[in-house]
Amino acid sequence: MGFPDRIERTIEVARPPAEVWAALTTAEGLSAWLGHEASIDLRPGGAAQMRWNDGHTADLRVERVEEPVVFGFTWQIFGLPKDDPRRTYVEFTLEPAGAGTRLRMVETGFAQLPEDAYRKAYDAHHDGWGHELGELAGHLDAA
Numbered sequence: 001m002g003f004p005d006r007i008e009r010t011i012e013v014a015r016p017p018a019e020v021w022a023a024l025t026t027a028e029g030l031s032a033w034l035g036h037e038a039s040i041d042l043r044p045g046g047a048a049q050m051r052w053n054d055g056h057t058a059d060l061r062v063e064r065v066e067e068p069v070v071f072g073f074t075w076q077i078f079g080l081p082k083d084d085p086r087r088t089y090v091e092f093t094l095e096p097a098g099a100g101t102r103l104r105m106v107e108t109g110f111a112q113l114p115e116d117a118y119r120k121a122y123d124a125h126h127d128g129w130g131h132e133l134g135e136l137a138g139h140l141d142a143a
Contacts, residue, residue: 003118005111007126011133014100015140021068023140024092033135048073061087069094077109078124079117086112088125103136105129 013020023029030038035050041062048060064072072091080086088109095102107129110122 003111003115004122005108007107007110007122007129008104009129009133010102010104011137012097012100012102013137013140015143016099017068017094017096017101019140019143020094020101020103021071023136024071025065025067033139034132063089064091074109077113077117077121078128079120080113103133105133 023033025040025042027038027040030040030048030050035058036053037051038048040046040048040060042065044062044065046062048062050058050060058075060073060075062071062073064070070091070093072089074087074089076082077084077086077088086109088107090105090107093104093106095104107125110118110125113121
């Protein structure tokens with residue numbers, strides 16, 4: 001494939017890793033920045049779901065839980081039918097940074113898509129993470 005398979009973003013927030021971990025791995029935390037409602041079974045193989053006020057939903061599968069350092073999940077790819085089995089993998093890595101936390105988010109799996117579906121999905125996820133991580137930082141700053 002001649003296009004990127006990876007979206008990577010790093011932000012620093014002025015909150016300790018335990019608070020950032022809670023924002024990433026609890027229903028209350030996720031619904032404060034990633035969606036409007038959330039549910040999560042925080043264990044490898046556990047199910048999670050995000051719901052937005054516009055009716056959009058996303059089903060997630062928890063893949064990796066190494067508290068308080070690594071949290072990973074797979075989820076549906078934007079633009080594909082709901083029953084399409086292809087997923088991308090999202091992984092958050094937390095590390096202390098002074099009094100706060102450096103949070104790295106990496107999403108991979110776009111190379112499995114044909115070129116016509118790739119551009120729509122990659123652009124939507126790329127732009128979406130810019131917005132959503134801004135929401136996360138705002139949520140943590142307000143805490």
